[in-house]
Amino acid sequence: MRLGTLKGQGGAVLTDDGAYLLPDGLTVGDLLAQGLERTLEHGSTAARGSPLPYGPESLELPYFPTSVRDFVTFESHVEGVRRSIEGSPGVPEAWYDAPTFYFTNPHALYGPGQPIPKPERCHALDYEMEVGAVVGPDLEIVGYTIVNDWSARDIQAREMQVGLGPAKGKDFATSIGPWVVTADELAPYLTDDGFLDLDCQAFVNGERLGHDRLSHMRWTFAEMVAYAVRDSVVKPGDLLASGTTGGGGCLAELWGRNGERTPPPLEIGDVVRLEVEGIGTLEAAIA
Amino acid sequence: MRLGTLKGQGGAVLTDDGAYLLPDGLTVGDLLAQGLERTLEHGSTAARGSPLPYGPESLELPYFPTSVRDFVTFESHVEGVRRSIEGSPGVPEAWYDAPTFYFTNPHALYGPGQPIPKPERCHALDYEMEVGAVVGPDLEIVGYTIVNDWSARDIQAREMQVGLGPAKGKDFATSIGPWVVTADELAPYLTDDGFLDLDCQAFVNGERLGHDRLSHMRWTFAEMVAYAVRDSVVKPGDLLASGTTGGGGCLAELWGRNGERTPPPLEIGDVVRLEVEGIGTLEAAIA
Known part of the structure; x- marks a missing residue:
């Protein structure tokens, strides 16, 4: 449904x-x-x-999540992005420990088709292709949606030196939509290990730059929920996002691999479309 | 009031x-x-x-904030904590740019006197003495309260290597209270530069371990609000916390200075009391 x-x-x-x-x-x-x-x-x-x-x-916007946790579960994303954002190669050993996450701004959410204002001081705007799971009252997953965790890479790179993670680099906009697909509809895509084997594609102005499968997550959504609730509280309606896919799930990964900002950062007028098998299409223009 | x-x-x-x-x-x-x-x-x-x-x-709990941003505005805290948590001396240059913050779990809030469950895997539990400002509809500050941003230092040190900031190291508990004092009551403590010159003290089992003045923040609460809302959304009821004071506003700062975990991490039964001039006392036991 x-x-x-x-x-x-x-x-x-x-x-x-x-x-x-x-x-x-x-x-x-x-x-x-x-x-x-x-x-x-x-x-x-x-x-x-x-x-x-x-x-x-x-x-x-399909619904207002009670909180938004954004995880980082794709190894090839970490590898590429670290090279371009933090200037260091490889994946930190601690990444393999557990599905790490941060909380993002629950007030700057954008619905499908809603234009994304480009932050004034940002010269390296990026998209991030993700899938989000909505948690129910028994911590079961009720449904899934597409998430675009827009990122100001230049601002993020600088502020992350303080050690608190991204703040202004990501707090300006997160797109969610176009709707929530209930979990039962995606059951046919579940692997034996509990991953959703969905084809994910990202297009900028019609050109496909990103292509990965959601089953490349290192942890399942159920494992992410279990980690989030450990010694803590997850409430019904909380959104837990997968983190950015590999295979060009964002530009920064490609910048890391290419050693330069190619393809170029997003500019006003650019249109980003994310297509996830079994869920739908989430599109927005930069304004 | x-x-x-x-x-x-x-x-x-x-x-x-x-x-x-x-x-x-x-x-x-x-x-x-x-x-x-x-x-x-x-x-x-x-x-x-x-x-x-x-x-x-x-x-x-005096009220449920619509979101909780925790800043890091005390230089001597950064200096001490970096040494003990990240193993690196000094303050990162980027810290001086702007009042950086992260969002914490809005669901794991504890009221005055409410016991704090010690996270099971934590062997380095710490308190953090802070003051929080409540934002109103015109982004003015309506009132202030005391905040204790409980921290699992061992968990935090490990997960922060991933670069997303603290997650499980801090998402288990934040104490707020004992009440909110409206901004007009604290006007007499305002310095010409817009800082609140309040005496802040932290006690563990009656022994004073922390003592600083709130005016040692590098940015005022108004500057923190202005930074948070830049290209983004701050809603009425949002809580913006100062970050931990220096002068022993947390144990990790002292561990960094002492080169060892002295005074020892908090254990079950320990009682932490934060006293802030003009606001009141926020106390909790570890359970």
């Missing part, structure tokens, strides 16, 4: 026949926080109503 | 005569998000009612 939010109308079940609004002003976030079973029940009931026509331009 | 939350009763104005509950189930967070003027108006109206007796044990 696909759950999205229609501009000015609210949460809806999205089907090929149209959009079915959720009853009683229920938001997609309210629904997901109740867990997979209740989400599917409520969604099925809603889908007995009459469908509204909708298109990609009708959709806004 | 002091605003706190009484266990099982809700938000209240706290005075020497007793506690005056806020009307209509209004929480302290609801009030603060309306800005200083409305907070003082509503609070004054509430204080015309009849006071309830209360003591330190009556109080819980």
Whole structure:
């Protein structure tokens, strides 16, 4: 089941026949926080109503996560990015210990198609192709969405020298969408090891720069949740993002491999499109 | 004006005569998000009612911040901690650029007196003495509270090698309280440069280990807010914490200076008390 939010109308079940609004002003976030079973029940009931026509331009941010943890689970991303951002080769030994993450700004979220303002002082703007999992009340994964963790590489490189991780380099925008696909729909893509074997592609102005499979994560989403909750609190509605894929999941990885900023940083007018098998397409222009 | 939350009763104005509950189930967070003027108006109206007796044990988390940014604004803290956590001397040049911060877990907040569970794998538990500012709707500072950013130094040292900053080393607990003091009350402590000249003391089991002045911050709270909102979003109710004071604002600073883990890491049963002039006392035991 696909759950999205229609501009000015609210949460809806999205089907090929149209959009079915959720009853009683229920938001997609309210629904997901109740867990997979209740989400599917409520969604099925809603889908007995009459469908509204909708298109990609009708959709806004699918839901407001209660917090956003961004992990770093693709080894080839770490390798490439470290070379271009931190100037050091290889993967730190500690990376293999556990699925490390940071919390990003929960207030600067952008929906599908929503233009991303380029930070004024940024001369090295980048995209990051990721998949995010929405957690339910029993810490099970209720659904998945596409995440673009926009990054100002020049600002990030400088501030990360302080040791606290990225702040202004990433707090200006995170795109999420176009909708949330419930976990049951992606079950056919699960490998025996619990990874989702989804094809992921990133395009800049129509040219494919990134291509990887989500199953190249080192840890499963379930392992990420288990790590996040250890000695701590994960709440229903929290979004846990995979971290950037390899294979050109961001420009900085390619810069690290190429030894120069080729392809060039994003500029105003550029359009970035992320396509993830089984989920959909998340696109935005730089404004 | 002091605003706190009484266990099982809700938000209240706290005075020497007793506690005056806020009307209509209004929480302290609801009030603060309306800005200083409305907070003082509503609070004054509430204080015309009849006071309830209360003591330190009556109080819980004063309010739920919409997000928590933790800064690092004390130079002597950076210097000492880097030596013990990262094994490198001195302050990174980039630290002087701007008030860097990270987002911490908004779900693992503890109120005054609430025991802090020691993370199971942690053998180097530490406190961090800080002051936090609550932001209002016009990005003005509505009030201040004391913050203890509990830290698992061994876990933190290892995971920070990945470059994303602290995650499990700090996401298990942050204490906030005992109440929020509105900004007008602390105006007499403001220096000409806009710093709050408050005496800050940290005690472990009654022994004073930390002593610094809040005016030793390199950036004012207003400068921190301005930096946080640049190209981004700060919402009413967000908490911006000063970062740890110098002068023993945490054990790791002392470990760096002493070249060994003396005084020893916190153990179950230890009691940490933070006293900040003009605000109050925030105390918790390790459980």
